[in-house]
Amino acid sequence: MRHQVLLSAIAFALLSTAFPAPEPQPEPQYANENENLEARSADEGQPGVISSDKFLRRAFHASAIAGNFLYVDGGQFSYINNGTPQYKFTTSTLSLDLSKDWTNATAVFNTISKIPGVPNLNFGSLWYHEAETTLYSGFAGESPSYDRGSDPGPPSLWALKLDGTGQGTWSETVDSKASTLNDIHRVTSTLQSYGPNNAWVLGGASYSEPPMSGMIKFDMNAKQFSNISSDGTGQPRSRGRMQYVPNFGPGGVHLAFGGDLKNNVLADFSIVMVWDPTASKWYNQSTTGAAPARRVDFCLAGAPSNEQSYEIFVYGGSNGNLGTSAVPFDTIHILTLPAFHWTQVSYAPGNPRHAMTCHGVGESQILVVGGADTNPPDPNSNVNAVARSKMTSKDTLTQGLGIFDLSTFEWADHYTASPAPYHQNDAIKTYYAGQQSQADIKNLTTEVSALMNQKSFTPSANTTSSSSPAPSTSHTGAIAGGVVGGVALIALLALLAWFFYRRRQRQKQNYDYTKAQGAPLEEMYKYGGPGDIRGEGERPQDYKDPNGHYVGELHGKDERRGPVELTDQTAEGPGVVEAGTGTVKRKPERLELPA
Template identity: 35%
Template sequence: MSKRIISLFWCLICAAVASRTKHSPISIAARQANGAVAASVFLRRAYHSSAVLNGWVYIDGGEFSYSSGSGIVYQYSNTLLSIDLSKDWTNTSLALHSTSKPSGAPNLRDGGIWVDDKNQILYTGFAGTNPIFGNGASYAQGLWSFAPDGTGGATWQNLNSTADGRFTNQARTYGGQVASGGGSGFLLGGNSNINNNANFQGLPGGLVVYDYSSKKATSATTTSSLPTTQPGGQDGGILYVPSFGHHGILVSMGGSSLGGQNGGPVGSSSSLTPFTSVRVYDPGNQKWYDQMTSGDAPKPRLQFCLAGVESNNRTYELLVYGGWAGELGSAAVSYDEAFVLTLPGFRWIKADYPARHPRYGLTCNAAGGGQVLTIGGVDPTQNMSASADAYEAVFGTPDPFVQGLAVFDLGSLAWKDAYVSKPAAYVSAPQIQKYYNANGRTPDGGFDSTDLKTLFSVENFGASNNSGRTRYSNTGAIAGGVVGGVAAVAAISALAIFFRRARSRRNARRTIEVPFPVSPRPQGLEQALKNEKPQSPQSPAAALPPPHVFELAAPTESEAGGAHELSGASRVRYELA
């Protein structure tokens, strides 16, 4: 049965791609859009890239939706958005900065941003694919940089005339794992761009390493120390952790693997990578290691967000939030979860809050202290059929986070009610400290190899950047137990790719008509979408929140009038007040 489902979705993907290639691209001049819209009409943002540099968060590319007087507008962003981290704000008080980009600068989805802290430059264009909303012309292969101006804008530069040939001659991938640190940018896995090749053969191999100083890109090995897992894949997460090893480390987790060892068409084999094991890369010897984890690991998923913070307890915590595994409707609600993997213990801790508002296609960034800013995400509770409108449906509901923004606090493992520009130093949560008090600085059973144990014996704590760090030696006993388990899920990645491509024959400004006016906040929109979103007793329907309601840490029930519900459930209000 699973093979038949896989084959069906592969055929649908090919058909969707073929249908797009038969039509000539239309002019994008009238279809581009400022990525910042009023909070009162904003619905969803997803598939963008974001990064932090010198006190600003930069958001580039991706797609978004908002309500107009006649329905919902689906659009792609062609401006650079930014958030000032030097000021306190809530998601109702914050005004996103939006600045124009020069002609030719790519507006991509499922891409990434590399950050060069030393030279204060960010890179883009090396990964991503064309937006589905807008039917815009393809963007040329290549590498771009933008240098922030300190006010939220930036100076852009096309680097194609001098860029490494890898960026101009090889197919751009999308959905890969992107990280920055140690003077380099990293790109692992992803899919070959299917815009011009409906028969692409699975995943490109190798870890691409771009050296900011030499301006050279090289491929590093992806051979793992254990044969049971294969580094790479699509829609997982990777993070540069400077706190361990002589050159820092990369930690990769989750996502999906396609095509097996020998490649093959998407849909021939598909599985999600379990979080009971993560992959660690040592840039110094260019070697991958597998390490088993313990504790309450996330269910396998993709398109989640990943961010990390160093604590003053000489630990490093990585947050995994959101994502999905192909389930739609009420089955997707349980993926509204936040987990923390603490290093060097490789122990999973789950945050305790009720699942209500799942999302995928989001990003998150460490924003000072223990704060992690989460940005965007679409709504998988929409129980849609395999149709061209499926891609629109997940953008069609109002985000319960105003402007799609929320703040998670690693110190308390809870959602916060505001962003604080001058937070206290990050102290790991009591649950994490309890683990180390009981086990010492060890995984729950030891490292899976002596080389990995040696790698983690070198610690670089004591500074917030890669320079001037204090190096400690930790060669004491670190012994290990294994919590295993592998979860394979067929056809998930094919389904995800289909949803991305199925929208290709639609215009960006096509609207879904609703029976009532939709300005400033669409009244009656929920009722128009109600038939596509069956409710679950486990997931209270999200009210269409007015502009000034949003509470993250403890959802409260309100009897206040003026809200239109998706069902008869009580109105749930959320705000960063």
């Protein structure tokens, strides 16, 4: 065993010589958190961009991930100016770069100006069509709550053509009078999601019509809206959320959660509605585990794991009331597919929020954007006072940005552009390792089970393989074979190390044979310089040129510093000394020593 360790150490030393360790890379550096972020903002004059020291809250907006950017549109924000809270609604679109690391104190939003006519809405819509690199907005939503009495008018659709730099150009795509919008009225507080080519809008409230129970489809290629049958959707609902899951079913699935069914009767999270866009059918699926309490205005996001599960993050919300009763809704629950099992994350509540958005932004990272205060000081009955009370306190998340890690079940204040692969949290791993998960999967409805059996997962680009160590056993033959194989491997590694070492040394040589070969010793002295060949070695003789200048001692190891290497003059005849060895290699051209 000691011989094997010794051989391994020798091989490691040789390989270290042949392949020097790379220069250590610096740790990712975030921007200086003490910088004046107000000066760093792209356009502080545009509503919606506020320095972190002045920022209070952002809420009721819509947001989407497109390429390397987060885009935020509509909603309200608040900030401090001379000690007094200011309440504004956003009149520009914001973008945040996700191709670089940042903390929530150093993140910088850029602004995209809107042309006249582009609406600014609360609870609006923002759908991304990757094939066109275009965001669509304006269909759903209501006027900002600071101006509650204003009706935003009939629905229309506006397109933001993205340029890949966090900027873009707005234009109208579907006019409010277009035939495709006939018999479709504006809705707000809808459940929405979108896939590669279609957006889906479920339910919602209305200014002038009863709550909607059906669903609207928008075909992004044809630019057409259509009403979808309400079969399977049950009662009308609003203020819930819907999540697109691309990894199951022939065309992905859309899952609807929570919301207000009617008159503050809230939907049960133990039942999840599953939309199959390929079959155009809804299915109701029961769940197991610790489901969230009934709520509205929560946020939803998801991510696929390397274990081929999909975890959906449900955070915050309210029961429709403000004040201390909202504190219990400061919770996080995770629904894992394909088992449809809930896991509650354990942490101390105390900062409830609602009307925020959430997104999976790479591997295990969930980005939370904004949120109104669900536990403000008791407001009076005035509508405007209530609207402002939810935006008066300073958000506990700097700039309203937080990162939740699905692997660790922990909050972070920084975003990583190149994160580690997402592997399930231990609680979810333990669940799938047990018999209960198999029973839960077996008990899925026939239709949902068929969808879950059609999996499509792409391994993470950062995935590294891992395996558990095998049990230790004693087999003498196997050990002997392993030792022999190990010795052979070490010998091979040593040979490779020697080969590359010699190759590296030859590459370092830069002899000027044109000048050195056949030149008098005085010329060689010019290009070499005294003392170019040094070390402890074989020949103690000194060599001098005819003028008595000291050239150097030829030794076994040389450290050359001149631009051209010296030629060895020995009693055995001239030749060129091979770098690093002191070995004389003779050349056909022989130099004659001066008489």
